[in-house]
Amino acid sequence: MSHIPILFEDGEALVINKPSGLPIERPRRGGASLEDHFEELKLGFQRAPMPVHRIDTDTSGCLLLARNAKALKRFAKAFEERLVEKRYLGVLSGVPADSEGTIELSLSKISSAEKGWRMIAAKKGKPSITHWRVLAEHGGHTLVEFRPETGRTHQIRVHCQAGLNLPLLGDPVYGNGKGAPRTMLHAAALTVPRTGKPPIDAAAPLPRDFAALGFADG
Template sequence: MTDIPILFEDGEALVIDKPGGLPIERPRKGGISLEDHYEQLKLGFQRPPMPVHRLDTDTSGCLLLARNPKALKRFAKAFEERLVEKRYLGILDGVPEEAEGTIELSLAKISSAEKGWRMIAAKKGKPSVTHWRMLDVKDGRALVEFRPETGRTHQIRVHALTGLGIPLLGDPVYGNGKGARRTMLHAAALTVPRDGKPPIDASAPLPRDFAALGYSDG
């Protein structure tokens, strides 16, 4: 058995509930990463599964792994063609003025010697679209559902800060890094269509650190 929860499993796909704080690739400075779990995640198969998409180190929840190279190629194409439905939950370090909306901001990468790299809203960047709605408010902070149409790096984090004017709680890059031990973002559900087969459909339970702040998903 693996110590990472498995949310979906068949002959070509696994969806795992990635813990917040676990990087997918081994950090340059070393340390534990998802790579340390690949052997366990073979689950009787000869080859280890391969991640199809990315989640930030801090982000918890649904991560799709392909169990063979052909499946990896097909699933990656589904992401590129925006056929994959993704649902995220995030805790904002404040409360937006509206209850729901759509954020359309193009994103570009910048870097500096002092701060390293980060994403910013820029007209010449890559188009990105996120639909959002507020689900709950506790202690002056909002639980928000995000449904991104595109999958840009740090998309939800930048859209929260620049589109809503409020960063995600605990975000050390786009916020002040306070109020939580990690950036409070959770990949709650994932649906991947497949030709001739039922879709891959998975949902990850609300993490303990979200529940500890008084929130529930529903």
């Protein structure tokens, strides 16, 4: 069982650097998940920590875990009230026309027997906002910083595809799945404000598969 890097730790919170390919919840078909690491993540506590939010299985980087039920409730409320600052890095399968901007597209879930479920941009969907800026270009690909205001399912992935007309490299759902072994998205940093305490502040280094595409840490 591989060790999960810990980016932040105190009495009520952990932030881990989740590896890409590791689902947070056990897949229906079985297989490895973050649950396999709960014992090692107790770090002397009696209870296993609990994920406060979700990031996709393919997505690497910062994931906040609460070490008790009260903290879980407070942190979840901070996410709901959009108080949490999130910074993602992604690699686009092309070069956008602009160097920065804001994407505002409402998102809705659709499903079909053939393709399963996915999110689409739809006027009647839930409002979602993502700020973005280009950090670097290399080999026809672009390293982009994303700062989502909202936390919708697949938000950044759909905003790239529908808002920038350039899906994330390697995305098999909103792109062609080519160019990278996974969807190239990384939760690079997370800041969670706390009343009467310093904020939870964590940053995850750029993964090796980003470096393999020619990008240094942004």
